[in-house]
Amino acid sequence: MSPTMTPSGPATAEQPWPVAAVSEQLAGWIGKLGSVWIEGELTSWNVRGGHAYAKLKDLEADATLSVTVWRSVLSRLGEDFKQGDRVIVCAKPDFWVKGGTLSMQASDVRHVGLGALLEQLERLKRQLASEGLFDFDRKQQLPFLPNCIGLITGKDSDAEKDVRRNAELRWPSVRFRTIHTRVQGVGTVEEVRAAIETLDADPEVDVIIIARGGGDFQHLLPFSDETLVRTAAAAATPIVSAIGHENDRPILDEVADLRASTPTDAAKRVVPDVAEELAGVRDARARIFQWLATRIRHETQQIESLRSRPVLAHPEVIIDREADDLGRYAMRGQELVERMLDRGTDRIVALSTQLRALSPQRTLDRGYALVERVPSDADPASTPASERTLVRTADDAPAGSTLRIRLTNGKIAATSNGAVDDE
Incomplete structure (x- = not known):
């Protein structure tokens, strides 16, 4: 067949x-x-x-x-x-x-159905990412020890209990300001947005935790709402997203300053462990003391090494040696000063001799006289130099001229009789 x-x-x-x-x-x-x-x-x-x-x-x-x-x-x-x-x-x-x-x-x-919704969420993610809302450099750093933690979660939820219990175990004096909202269904977006704005406006709140204990994709959709996500991105207070869902992460996880895998993880990431911190302080103090002891021991050895040197062990030797040098320098200085004074004195004497040799007084001392003509009606003794005329030739003193004659030891007045013949 x-x-x-x-x-x-x-x-x-x-x-x-x-x-x-x-x-x-x-x-x-x-x-x-x-x-x-x-x-x-x-x-x-x-x-x-x-x-x-x-x-x-x-x-x-x-x-x-x-x-x-x-x-x-x-x-x-x-x-x-x-x-x-x-x-x-x-x-x-x-x-x-x-x-x-x-x-x-x-x-x-x-x-x-969900497939179309996922496509819509992907488009929203791409848009927000292009605006830089997912960038790492815009995320705020969480405070080391928050003064007050703002908590947004469902009333009497396991998420609230996990956050508070784990936070108080790590730091018993931690304070919370909790706002209960819906965490799924109609009204969730509006209530969570209002809670974020309220806590962000509270100056005592240092960090905000938005917590929910997981859930299926449809229940988490409010935490991917564009208006809610933009409100979280605009908050001045650091925000921690603790929705607790690994596979279908809501967009809030991407915008938050820190994403915690669970509410318990959020408490551990936000609040430091007091026991660990005290252990760290003790370790730091021990290391500081050890460093100081090592430094003091090193400096002591350095001082002992310096003190053992001759210059510090017997300082008088240096003083004596320097005193001898200082004495020699003083004697040498005195000798140089005296020599310079002698040379200066000799120079002054020589210049004085030269000055006297060139002085008009020297000429007068040899028997010469200085003759000046003064106005006929003026007093020869009081006539200023600007009005007197030096007599160099006989023509400068015609007969009848009043003369002022300077001798080696004084001045005399005379009247010219005019020029005379040489004998």
Whole structure:
């Protein structure tokens, strides 16, 4: 019987159908089925050779279908898909005879439900990241020991108990200002935003913890709300996000100044352990004392080394030696000063002799006289020098001129009789 031929009768133990015949029958039956819309979650999405090969899992039951998206279909899809997306697929079943496998040939794939929401959140993340709200350099440093911790959490929640218990165990005197809000559902965004603004305006609050004990993705959606996230980013007080969800991290985790994995972790990150700090202080004091002792011992050795030197052990030797040098320098200085004075005296005497030799008085001492003519009506004794005229020739003293004659030891007045002949 040809493997492609349809058997003429029913399959029995005596006349079983060949594998190919069964496969052909299955392919024929399945091929008569039309396209169907299917909703599920993508557990895998692999693109190879331009085609996409995916696994579509039921949202509740343990059931999975293989889905193939050919290149021609994939090229006209306007969305990007990845593992974890919730989608609806328009597909037609197809049975592969050679491999004996059933797969769904997709003609359309769309995000739906959470998948569309995830895509929306991804777009919001990209926008906020482009604005720099996720940048590390804008995150504020937490205080070493907060004066007061602002806590935003659900009333009577395990998250509140974990934060307070662990914080008080580490530092018993820690203070809290707690604002209870909804942490899921309608009204959560507005209440948490208002709590952030209230605590941020309180000057006593040094850090704000927003705590919740995890939850599924839908319950965490308020902590990815754009208005809430921007309020947290604008706060002047450091904010710690302790939502406690690893897989689907809300956007608040990215904007917060510190992300804690759990409320317990938030308490440990915000409040220092008093026992550890006291141990650190003791260790620091011990190291300081050890350093001081070493330094004092070193300086003492240095002083002892200096004191043992001759200059400090017997300082009078230096004084005596310097005193002798000082005496010699003083005698030498006195000798040089006296020599300079003698030379100066000799120089003065020589200059005085030269001055006297050039002085007009010297000429007068040799018998000469200095004759000056004064106005005829003036007193020769009181006439100022500016009005007197030096007589150099006989013509300078015509007859009748009043003269003032300076001799070696005085002055006399005379009247000129005019020029006379030489004898």
